[in-house]
Amino acid sequence: MALYLSVILVSSVQIMSEDCVHGVAHGDDSEKRYEFFWETDYLCRRTRYGAFVGAIGVALSLFVIYYKGLFADVSATSPSLLTIGETDGENNLGALNFECNAATILALLIGVGGAVITSSRGPGKSFGNLFFFSWFSFVLSLAIWFECFLAKRYSVNISSKDVSNFQATATNTSSPRFTKWALLSVFGIIEFCSAIDAAISYGEH
Structure with a gap:
């Protein structure tokens, strides 16, 4: 997931560099940066959104990876952090809940993007990179969200004897879902960097 978002991020920045930075012929960098960030052209607004989605996606994906790793590391010494308790009739798990919320936010942002x-x-x-990785990221974010949804449904009726297995699965840093988050963050970086690089080179011509 991170990899897909990286491509989107880089591609958006590249397009903005080519089409959204119209520096004065002998203007300084500050003038070009000002026009880059405040350009109101229709294409530039959408490109900025692509860069925004890529940046947010990368940050959120990396934080989920860190968060799941943190829960996995402390599970043995701080079991309270992984407790599945009854809240409004539902079993819940901190790491999984956070992951599901992050997946929902990204699916919405990337879908609109x-x-x-x-x-x-x-x-x-x-x-091109921006086209394909925008949709790859969306499909990947939906896949992560669906896996989280199934895991949460399973957690509602989980029996006490399966709690430890469920906790291990939810924080497993070598699981396919964990790998999807890593891919999503890399894609976001590539997207952000391609977009800004292309607008700057256009503004220098």
């Missing part, structure tokens, strides 16, 4: 970035007036309308 895929629609606006790859539309006929968006920066990713033609086939």
Whole structure:
């Protein structure tokens, strides 16, 4: 997931560099940066959103990876952090709840991003890194969200004898879902860096 978001992030920044930075012929860098961030062109607004989604996706994905690793490390010494307790009739697990919330936020952000970035007036309308990785990231975020949804449904009726197994699965740093988060963060970095690099080079011509 991180890898897909990295591609989106880099591609968005590249497009912004090419099409959204119109520096004065002999202007200094501060003038170019000002126009880069405040350009109101339709394409540039959508490209900025792509860069925003990539940056948020990378940050959130890496934090989920860190958070799950932290829970895995402390599970033996601080079992209270992983306690599945009754809250409003539902069993819950801190690490899993956080992961599910993060997956929901990303699925919404990336879904909207895929629609606006790859539309006929968006920066990713033609086939390329931004187009493909926008949709790859969306599919991957949905897959993570669905896995979290199934895990939470399972946790509602989990029996006490299965609690330890469930905790181990929820914080397993070598699970397929953990790998998806890592991919999502890398994709976000690539997306952010491609987009800014291309606008700056355009503004220098």
